[in-house]
Amino acid sequence: MKSIIKQEIMGLNGDEAVAYAVKQADVDVVAAYPITPQTIIVEKLSEYVANGEVNTEFVCTESEHSAMAACLAAAATGARTFTASASAGLALMHEMLFVTSGCRAPVVMAVANRALSAPLNIHGDHSDAMAQRDSGWIQIYAENAQEVYDSILQAFRIAEHLDVQLPVMIGLDGFTLSHTLENVQVLPDDVAKGFVATRQLPTVLTHEGKSVPFKLDPANPMTMGPVALQNYYFEFKRQQEEAMKNALKVTQQIQNEYGQLTDRYYGNGLVENYKLDDAEVAILCVGSTAGTVKTVVDELRAKGVKAGLLRLRTFRPFPAEEIVKTLGKVKAVAVMDKSMSFGGNGGAVYHEARHALYDAPNHPYVVNYIYGLGGRDTSPSQIINVYEDLQKIVQTSQVLERIRYIGLRD
Amino acid sequence: MSSKEKSWKDIPLAGVCWKSSKTYLTGDWKTYQPVRDIEKCTKCLLCTIFCPDGAIHWKPEKGDIEFDLSFCKGCGICANECPTKAITMRI
Numbered sequence: 068m069k070s071i072i073k074q075e076i077m078g079l080n081g082d083e084a085v086a087y088a089v090k091q092a093d094v095d096v097v098a099a100y101p102i103t104p105q106t107i108i109v110e111k112l113s114e115y116v117a118n119g120e121v122n123t124e125f126v127c128t129e130s131e132h133s134a135m136a137a138c139l140a141a142a143a144t145g146a147r148t149f150t151a152s153a154s155a156g157l158a159l160m161h162e163m164l165f166v167t168s169g170c171r172a173p174v175v176m177a178v179a180n181r182a183l184s185a186p187l188n189i190h191g192d193h194s195d196a197m198a199q200r201d202s203g204w205i206q207i208y209a210e211n212a213q214e215v216y217d218s219i220l221q222a223f224r225i226a227e228h229l230d231v232q233l234p235v236m237i238g239l240d241g242f243t244l245s246h247t248l249e250n251v252q253v254l255p256d257d258v259a260k261g262f263v264a265t266r267q268l269p270t271v272l273t274h275e276g277k278s279v280p281f282k283l284d285p286a287n288p289m290t291m292g293p294v295a296l297q298n299y300y301f302e303f304k305r306q307q308e309e310a311m312k313n314a315l316k317v318t319q320q321i322q323n324e325y326g327q328l329t330d331r332y333y334g335n336g337l338v339e340n341y342k343l344d345d346a347e348v349a350i351l352c353v354g355s356t357a358g359t360v361k362t363v364v365d366e367l368r369a370k371g372v373k374a375g376l377l378r379l380r381t382f383r384p385f386p387a388e389e390i391v392k393t394l395g396k397v398k399a400v401a402v403m404d405k406s407m408s409f410g411g412n413g414g415a416v417y418h419e420a421r422h423a424l425y426d427a428p429n430h431p432y433v434v435n436y437i438y439g440l441g442g443r444d445t446s447p448s449q450i451i452n453v454y455e456d457l458q459k460i461v462q463t464s465q466v467l468e469r470i471r472y473i474g475l476r477d
Numbered sequence: 478m479s480s481k482e483k484s485w486k487d488i489p490l491a492g493v494c495w496k497s498s499k500t501y502l503t504g505d506w507k508t509y510q511p512v513r514d515i516e517k518c519t520k521c522l523l524c525t526i527f528c529p530d531g532a533i534h535w536k537p538e539k540g541d542i543e544f545d546l547s548f549c550k551g552c553g554i555c556a557n558e559c560p561t562k563a564i565t566m567r568i
Contacts, residue, residue: 171491232490271489274497281490290494302485303492309485 071330074252081212081244084251085151085177085237086111088219090121091259095146098126098137102156103189104241105179109151131156135163135174142172143291145282147223147266150174153241154181157195161202167234168203168307170292171281173226173266174234176204177219180354180405181241182441190442191241193353193405197415199236203307205314206383208238208354210333212249215239217331220254223263224321230313232269232281240355242442254329262328311384318381337386339378340393342368346375348457349394351420352403353379356438356445363450374454379416387423394420395427399457403473405439413437413470432460438473449473503530507551509566511544517563518542524555524564 079087085108089097097116099109116125124141128134134150142148152160157178167174178196182188196206205225209215215237222235239245254262268280271289279287295303315337322336333339339357342364343349350360357378367374377393379386394400402421404414411418413435421433436453439445453473460466489495525533525542532549533542556564 169491269490271493272495274494281493290498291491293492293494295492298482299488299492302483302488305485306488306490 072254072258072328074254074329076250077253078248079212079251080107080246080248081215081239082107082179083111084212084216085219087253088216089149090115091256092220092223092263093147093260094123094149096124096126096141096148097150098128098134098141099150100128100131100134100156102153104181104245105151105153105177108177131159132163135160135167138174139163139167139170139172142174143170143283145266145268148174151177153179154183154195157199158183161199164199164202164204166292171232172234173232175219175222175226176234176236178236178238179241179245180238188441191243192440192442194407196236196238197406200383200415203233204383205233205235206238207235207381209244210355210357210378212244213251214333215244216251216253217325220259220263221321221325225314225318227266228317229267229269231310231317233310233314238354243355258328262325315384315386333380337381338389338393339380341376341378343375343377343393345373347373347398347461348454349375349377349397350401350403350453351377351379351394351416353382353416354405356403359445359447360450363447367454372454385419390420390423391427394424394431397431399432399460401434401436401453401457403436403438407437407440432466434466435470436473443474445473502547504547504549507549509551509553509568510546510549511555511564512567514563517561519561521560523558523560527554527558529554
């Protein structure tokens with residue numbers, strides 16, 4: 068019998084769950100700028116700081132670009148560092164996101180996923196984070212507030228792992244998760260602190276020929292992120308790619324270790340398989356929508372439809388092998404994208420999933436549904452329609468429209 | 478690329494420099510280099526202050542300045558600032 072830690076249940080919304088996890092993770096520096104729907108996170112954290120409940124330096128910056136610059140600098144000194152953003156704020160960080168991953172600074176950021184302007188919209192979709200998919204950050208998307216809390220604690224371990232050393236974004240759907248109160252089981256402070264432990268630092272060789280911890284320290288001066296031109300830039304990018312590959316393994320290890328403490332597992336940490344083993348039709352989706360899809364899968368299963376769901380939890384690094392293993396044997400797959408890739412051949416998740424499935428020996432029909440832009444609600448009946456479309460494709464062996472929109476007025 | 482360059486597996490994280498910047502001769506970049514007319518030079522040392530690379534040194538043992546062409550990038554600020562126009566930039 069495994070020894071599961073006794074956990075308190077708290078009423079927290081997604082943002083509060085983030086703040087609570089950050090509080091327990093003994094973070095050294097938080098540098099942030101408020102933006103809806105992330106604001107509660109930094110409000111809560113500043114409260115903890117003001118009350119003396121945490122040993123954290125809170126830096127109020129004048130913009131998100133500066134917030135990320137401050138986080139990078141703090142992380143470079145060996146500090147455990149956190150920030151939160153969304154939408155236009157994340158877009159303003161764009162340049163610094165690349166610098167942070169390139170400097171191998173293990174910053175953890177919560178992104179309360181929100182639409183991008185114009186037109187102005189404060190509600191939830193994945194446009195903001197998907198636009199940063201090539202910034203070198205690990206991206207994990209949560210399904211509910213419980214997973215938000217769990218993922219933040221795991222994120223520090225993944226980011227700071229010696230084989231990874233990359234920044235991590237935890238996505239929580241704006242309002243749907245960020246502002247919705249749920250019962251969240253939280254670990255006792257000492258257990259949470261024990262799980263995240265103290266930040267590990269890899270060893271690097273400096274210009275003085277000394278092997279020293281990878282941090283800015285006047286006693287062991289080093290240069291981070293210098294110019295690297297035609298002769299070395301490429302090699303540094305290849306290192307980042309290797310770290311991403313390592314993150315596939317590390318994410319699974321960390322979530323397994325966490326699961327042994329809490330008995331909460333999210334698939335293998337990369338993808339979560341829901342009634343997929345004998346499924347003929349399946350949906351692949353990201354984030355809170357998976358909750359709705361699970362309800363629909365149960366309903367359809369009761370009627371004898373072999374429906375299944377694969378929830379993509381980790382989008383970067385993209386778990387292509389898992390996609391092939393799980394969806395490769397299904398007859399038809401609908402990939403749901405909560406963002407647009409304008410002029411692209413479908414949405415961002417679709418690109419990746421369909422591309423991965425090309426390697427499946429009998430690859431399924433793979434169609435794309437764009438949905439929920441600007442926070443538009445997606446109902447169970449709309450998901451049922453998607454499964455019906457898939458069944459029709461299987462019956463007729465014909466795809467009439469490969470890319471469709473859910474809940475859009477024609 | 479020279480075969481002496483290291484593989485991605487052998488370089489430190491994040492471009493942490495494994496050699497001192499003193500061994501990287503940035504003076505290679507220049508097109509123009511400063512040439513001084515000793516007759517006109519009053520040794521006021523303004524050039525040593527203005528040089529953005531610290532590539533002009535006062536040598537007390539010689540009682541004179543010295544251009545370090547290994548690090549001078551040929552920007553011409555010294556020539557521009559010289560009050561007696563003793564420095565000219567030449568290819």
